[in-house]
Amino acid sequence: NFTPNAFVEEMVAELKEKLQDDKVVLGLSGGVDSTVAAVLLHQAIGKNLYCIFVNNGLLRKNEFQNVLDQYKGMGLNVKGVDSGDRFLSELAGVSDPETKRKIIGRVFIEVFDDESHLIENVKWLAQGTIYPDVIESVSVKGPSATIKSHHNVGGLPDYMKLKIVEPLRMLFKDEVRRVGASLGIDPELLGRHPFPGPGLSIRILGDITPEKVQILQDVDKVFIDGLKSWGLYDKVWQAGAILLPVNSVGVMGDERTYEKVIALRAVESTDGMTADWVHLPYDFLMKVSNDIINKVKGVNRVVYDISSKPPATIEWE
Numbered sequence: 001n002f003t004p005n006a007f008v009e010e011m012v013a014e015l016k017e018k019l020q021d022d023k024v025v026l027g028l029s030g031g032v033d034s035t036v037a038a039v040l041l042h043q044a045i046g047k048n049l050y051c052i053f054v055n056n057g058l059l060r061k062n063e064f065q066n067v068l069d070q071y072k073g074m075g076l077n078v079k080g081v082d083s084g085d086r087f088l089s090e091l092a093g094v095s096d097p098e099t100k101r102k103i104i105g106r107v108f109i110e111v112f113d114d115e116s117h118l119i120e121n122v123k124w125l126a127q128g129t130i131y132p133d134v135i136e137s138v139s140v141k142g143p144s145a146t147i148k149s150h151h152n153v154g155g156l157p158d159y160m161k162l163k164i165v166e167p168l169r170m171l172f173k174d175e176v177r178r179v180g181a182s183l184g185i186d187p188e189l190l191g192r193h194p195f196p197g198p199g200l201s202i203r204i205l206g207d208i209t210p211e212k213v214q215i216l217q218d219v220d221k222v223f224i225d226g227l228k229s230w231g232l233y234d235k236v237w238q239a240g241a242i243l244l245p246v247n248s249v250g251v252m253g254d255e256r257t258y259e260k261v262i263a264l265r266a267v268e269s270t271d272g273m274t275a276d277w278v279h280l281p282y283d284f285l286m287k288v289s290n291d292i293i294n295k296v297k298g299v300n301r302v303v304y305d306i307s308s309k310p311p312a313t314i315e316w317e
């Protein structure tokens, strides 16, 4: 029977013992896992935990600044590194989903590595790896089946000769949330939907441009804010919008338009391995579709994804 308070007490003691006065670097993502790992480590070693939060230019709208402020408010020793332009220029012209993931993984490591070299005498790399990540990173490395290369686990270059510390490695997601709650982390942060490491890049089908990122960020914000204001956000396991690589014909006044199509996706799931599409109320879908088309320039059509996993996946790429 899992008791979060006991876990925190034991883990903080273990981390103190293990890390002593060593410096530790950790990459924050804005997600639940890395945040809980950071707060736990912060309790154990305070300012010797150096957090790095990288903007890859593919986060949700305003997320980089908002989450960075939130981390600072929690007392974490955190540095925000805005590398959006670098990621987007490396991604320019690339359409293949796995290539996008590889580029983002590589550039992230380069940025992170540069930043950790600025911390004198750092000894450890902390990660928010949780138990399902451990299992999945083993299974996707099978000989034929690289289904999607999740870049959060492994893949660090040898030249980053840091020892690894993963305080959440034995925990399931709900246990991580309970640990987070017992550490006093904002319930809203703990209740956030999962968000993929490659961010919006895999929700912009085809090649990525700054304009497309901006359109999708705007659309996504209307959708997510709508879910929150209708009290639906917590009933959904994960939601997001996908920018499709097609234009469709529409009318505006007397004019014919030829603009982008958006797919909305909302799923129920426990672990992301299987998922069902959520029966969002028609009234909500009607409102959000109108809001998207009226507020976001360049979009004239919204569709709703009614596919379950399997055989579809949650993301479209």
Ligand code: XMP
Pocket (backbone or CB within 6 Å): 101, 148, 149, 150, 151, 152, 194, 195, 196, 197, 198, 238, 272, 273, 309, 312, 313, 314, 315, 316, 317
């Ligand atoms: P799929 O699309 O495989 O997604 O049904 C299952 C869950 O994994 C997330 N996902 C990713 N997360 N890096 C990540 O960190 C990735 O490359 C990636 N691909 C998918 C997805 O958002 C869903 O929660």
